[in-house]
Amino acid sequence: MSNNVYTQSTLLWEDINAELLLIAFLPPLLFGDAFHLNVSLLLRGFLQCFIMAFPLVLVGTLLSALVGYYILPYNWNFWLSLAWGSILSATDPVAVSSLLKECGAPPRLKVMIAGESLLNDGSAIVFFTVFSQKWYSSLNILGFGKDLTVAEGFAVFFRMSLGAVVIGVPMGAVVVLGLRWFSRRFSNDDSVVQVIGILAVTYLNFYINDTLLFMSGVIAVVAQGIVIKAYGQKYLLGHFFHHFWEVLETILNSLIFAVGGVIFGGIVSNQHPLRLGTSFSGRDWGYGILVYILVNIIRFVLMFGAYPLISRIGLKWSIQEATFVSFSGLRGAIAIALATTLDSEIRRDTALYDPRRKQSTMMFGVTGVVVLLSLVVNGTFAGKLLRRLSLAKSSNEREEIVEGHWLLVKKHVIATMSKVTQSNPSTFANIQLDSVRECLPSLLESIPDEELQQHLPGSVERSAVVRGLISPSLRNLIDDDDEVGGGVDVLDEIGEDGEYTEDDSQPPSDSEDLLLKEQRLVFIGLLRNAYSKQIDNGELDVKRGVVLSLQRSVDYVENAVAQGKPLEDWDFLNENSNSIFDPSKCKLGDRHAYSSLLQTDDSKKIYRTIAFLRAHGEADAVYGECMERKAAMSAASRES
Numbered sequence: 001m002s003n004n005v006y007t008q009s010t011l012l013w014e015d016i017n018a019e020l021l022l023i024a025f026l027p028p029l030l031f032g033d034a035f036h037l038n039v040s041l042l043l044r045g046f047l048q049c050f051i052m053a054f055p056l057v058l059v060g061t062l063l064s065a066l067v068g069y070y071i072l073p074y075n076w077n078f079w080l081s082l083a084w085g086s087i088l089s090a091t092d093p094v095a096v097s098s099l100l101k102e103c104g105a106p107p108r109l110k111v112m113i114a115g116e117s118l119l120n121d122g123s124a125i126v127f128f129t130v131f132s133q134k135w136y137s138s139l140n141i142l143g144f145g146k147d148l149t150v151a152e153g154f155a156v157f158f159r160m161s162l163g164a165v166v167i168g169v170p171m172g173a174v175v176v177l178g179l180r181w182f183s184r185r186f187s188n189d190d191s192v193v194q195v196i197g198i199l200a201v202t203y204l205n206f207y208i209n210d211t212l213l214f215m216s217g218v219i220a221v222v223a224q225g226i227v228i229k230a231y232g233q234k235y236l237l238g239h240f241f242h243h244f245w246e247v248l249e250t251i252l253n254s255l256i257f258a259v260g261g262v263i264f265g266g267i268v269s270n271q272h273p274l275r276l277g278t279s280f281s282g283r284d285w286g287y288g289i290l291v292y293i294l295v296n297i298i299r300f301v302l303m304f305g306a307y308p309l310i311s312r313i314g315l316k317w318s319i320q321e322a323t324f325v326s327f328s329g330l331r332g333a334i335a336i337a338l339a340t341t342l343d344s345e346i347r348r349d350t351a352l353y354d355p356r357r358k359q360s361t362m363m364f365g366v367t368g369v370v371v372l373l374s375l376v377v378n379g380t381f382a383g384k385l386l387r388r389l390s391l392a393k394s395s396n397e398r399e400e401i402v403e404g405h406w407l408l409v410k411k412h413v414i415a416t417m418s419k420v421t422q423s424n425p426s427t428f429a430n431i432q433l434d435s436v437r438e439c440l441p442s443l444l445e446s447i448p449d450e451e452l453q454q455h456l457p458g459s460v461e462r463s464a465v466v467r468g469l470i471s472p473s474l475r476n477l478i479d480d481d482d483e484v485g486g487g488v489d490v491l492d493e494i495g496e497d498g499e500y501t502e503d504d505s506q507p508p509s510d511s512e513d514l515l516l517k518e519q520r521l522v523f524i525g526l527l528r529n530a531y532s533k534q535i536d537n538g539e540l541d542v543k544r545g546v547v548l549s550l551q552r553s554v555d556y557v558e559n560a561v562a563q564g565k566p567l568e569d570w571d572f573l574n575e576n577s578n579s580i581f582d583p584s585k586c587k588l589g590d591r592h593a594y595s596s597l598l599q600t601d602d603s604k605k606i607y608r609t610i611a612f613l614r615a616h617g618e619a620d621a622v623y624g625e626c627m628e629r630k631a632a633m634s635a636a637s638r639e640s
Helices: 006-012 018-035 039-044 046-053 057-069 078-089 094-103 109-139 150-181 190-211 217-231 240-268 282-305 317-326 333-348 354-388 395-424 434-437 451-453 461-467 472-478 510-536 546-562 571-577 588-625 630-639
Strands: none
Touching: 006 451, 006 588, 018 190, 018 217, 018 240, 018 333, 039 046, 039 109, 039 217, 039 546, 046 057, 046 109, 057 109, 057 282, 078 109, 078 333, 078 354, 109 150, 109 217, 109 317, 109 333, 150 190, 150 217, 150 472, 190 217, 190 240, 240 333, 240 354, 282 317, 282 354, 282 510, 317 354, 317 451, 333 354, 354 546, 510 588, 546 571, 571 588
């Protein structure tokens, strides 16, 4: 290996302190993943996620350890095999979560994968801490490691996991109080203070738990993120926080993979000056591929072994969802960070030619192969598997909706052109067609000059031109004389004045039922935006509990619609926002106090109802402009 500046700089990065690596990179990544969870669905499916993240991770760690102990030829003792098994048990939700969002997967599936991965990371790090300490102790290095008994091991596990929750939840509550204090809607400085405060408390929370109290910083940060998402999101000002955290996560993910890539490259190139006597050959690549296959088999066995139980509790899941969850267990940033930590600890406390270095080097090399194949193979084919399992079945309907919206834009333009030219024919008598096409190239490219000329001087006949814009795949959705569609001819809704007229006399067609689910989801997105707009404009006071119930109603109905159910967010609000005060349980002297509480509760109901109606009115107005099929539009609107 050459001794240039680039080589020396990469060696400095490789020798980064293990504790510094974890505390510098993990807290923002973990908080970001926790904050993006749907808390309402997470609470409903928490038992599922807990089973997948703790009992199944422990079993997976044991099975992976057996692979390392009996199959790999590196003479690892059982404690190193267990530590390595816990590393491979940590999954990364980032790549698959973005893929699920892009493909339009059900919210329930997103929560199951992301929630399992976050809790999985926390449990894997706790197991890694216990088993790595046992392995360090077995190396007989003075002051290195701790020989834990079985009872001590369980005590460490419960202290690290439960103790971290006890610390993480209050830290999240402190942040929520701070966000509430700095939530002036018209102060740009407050948004910066909010982000700095969240970032500072996140790092402080991880440091206190991981370094000072020797508990799980991962679980503490996840607990903090969930609390802030549930009760503090409404206080966040604008979009600055989301943009900042997205950039920060991208940078930290890139850096942690860069550090892991430097170490992995030094191992597989067999030219690293600090890894003398270690050779990563083609045989080791083969063992890495074998481990990747076995690790995936183990995950499938675990998930389907627990399927009879998990499919009946919480959010439940189907065979298709269990298959995808099993395949989507990508290994990523956490696995790289833990492998780097173990390797750097050994190299720090051993001499250059110490044979014990080879064990940690080969461990990192095999782990790097598994992570690489996991990202390349599982990450690449996850989207195709999602569609093959019909978990993103609505993508075709969604494409039809997008194409239908583009058609509406064209029709509106033509209707407006006709209306304007008819109002003053002399003004537009000599207009140049080329000038018109230059202004609207993509809209008018499919219209011949002869037909376009008919509309510019004020022609009334527009149907033929508009119909020429429609692709054959959409004709059955809009023609009233189609043998399949049988629905409303929206072209006839354009009146002589160029405006749309409504005709609710005809019932929805079968084709409308095919698109109704996607149109419900469109309406839910408009609702979410309408509530956010009320908050941004100061119309909805974030310091009142009404905001939380409204946001949760949207989360709930989104999951319900994804399962084929109708829009019932108003019913959800009524069922989950009732007063907790019961007049029959009040003493005679407390009736006045109860009366004031009841009035306060009634005012909240009125406040919530006004916000609900305003948001639905705005969403319905936008929805009516976007949706071409009036019957389907009315059905989706009436349900909510």
